[in-house]
Amino acid sequence: MPRDDRQYAVKQWAVDAFGEASMAIHERIARLLEEVIELAQAEEFPPEQIARLVEHVYSKPPGIREQEVGGIGVTLLAYCAVIGISADEAEEREVLRVLGKPLEHFRTRQNAKAAAGIALEVPLLNELEHPSELRAVEIHRRIALVKEEMDFWRGIWGTGSAVYRERLHRLFQLEEELNRRLQKMPLPSLCSWPGCQALCSSGNYGGALACGQHFLITNGTATC
Numbered sequence: 017m018p019r020d021d022r023q024y025a026v027k028q029w030a031v032d033a034f035g036e037a038s039m040a041i042h043e044r045i046a047r048l049l050e051e052v053i054e055l056a057q058a059e060e061f062p063p064e065q066i067a068r069l070v071e072h073v074y075s076k077p078p079g080i081r082e083q084e085v086g087g088i089g090v091t092l093l094a095y096c097a098v099i100g101i102s103a104d105e106a107e108e109r110e111v112l113r114v115l116g117k118p119l120e121h122f123r124t125r126q127n128a129k130a131a132a133g134i135a136l137e138v139p140l141l142n143e144l145e146h147p148s149e150l151r152a153v154e155i156h157r158r159i160a161l162v163k164e165e166m167d168f169w170r171g172i173w174g175t176g177s178a179v180y181r182e183r184l185h186r187l188f189q190l191e192e193e194l195n196r197r198l199q200k201m202p203l204p205s206l207c208s209w210p211g212c213q214a215l216c217s218s219g220n221y222g223g224a225l226a227c228g229q230h231f232l233i234t235n236g237t238a239t240c
Contacts, residue, residue: 021172022107022108025111026114029114029115029179032182033123034136037136037138038136043135046135048088053066116173118182119178120140124140126138127140155193159190159194166183169183
C-alpha cells in the first residue's frame with residue numbers, strides 16, 4: 017500500500033475508532049509522544065534524560081511544524097538504518113496489524129489512558145447511540161454513510177477486516193430499525209411537498225425520507 021494511502025487509511029481508522037475529537041492537534045501530538053517514549057523505553061533510554069531533552073527543547077523558540085515533521089521522518093530513517101530494519105516495511109506491517117483488530121480493543125485502551133489523564137475518553141461500542149434513538153431521516157442518511165465507509169475499507173483490506181465487519185454490523189442495525197419504522201408508517205403521505213407525496217404514493221418511503229426537510233418520522237409516526 018503506498019504511503020499516502022496508508023496515511024488516509026490511518027486517518028479514517030482513527031476517526032472510526034475514537035471519533036472526530038481524536039483529530040485534535042494536541043491529541044495527535046500526545047499519541048506521537050507516547051509512541052516515541054515507548055520506543056525509548058524499549059531501548060532502555062533513561063527517563064531522566066527525556067526530562068532534560070524536554071527542558072532543552074522548550075528553552076528555544078518553536079520550530080515550523082512541516083519542518084519538524086520532516087525531521088521526525090529523517091531521524092526515524094536513521095534509527096531504522098542503525099538497527100537494520102526498513103522503516104517503510106515496519107510502518108506498513110503495523111498499519112495492517114492495527115486495521116485487523118476490533119475497534120473496541122483500541123477504545124478500551126484509550127479509555128484506560130483517559131483515566132490516567134493522558135488521553136481523550138471515547139464511548140465504547142455498547143455505549144454508542146442505538147438506531148432506535150434516531151429519527152428515521154437520520155437513519156436513512158447514516159445508512160448511506162456506512163455504505164460509503166464499507167466501500168472504502170473493502171477497497172483497502174477486502175471484507176475480512178475488523179473495521180469492515182463492524183461497519184457491516186452497524187448497517188444491519190440501521191436497516192433493521194428503518195424497516196421496522198417504515199412498516200408502521202401510514203400509507204397516505206402527510207407531507208405537503210409534491211415530491212414526497214409522489215414518492216409515498218408509489219410506496220417509495222425511503223426516497224421520501226431522503227428529502228430530509230419535509231418528511232420526518234418519530235417513534236414510528238409520520239409527521240411534517
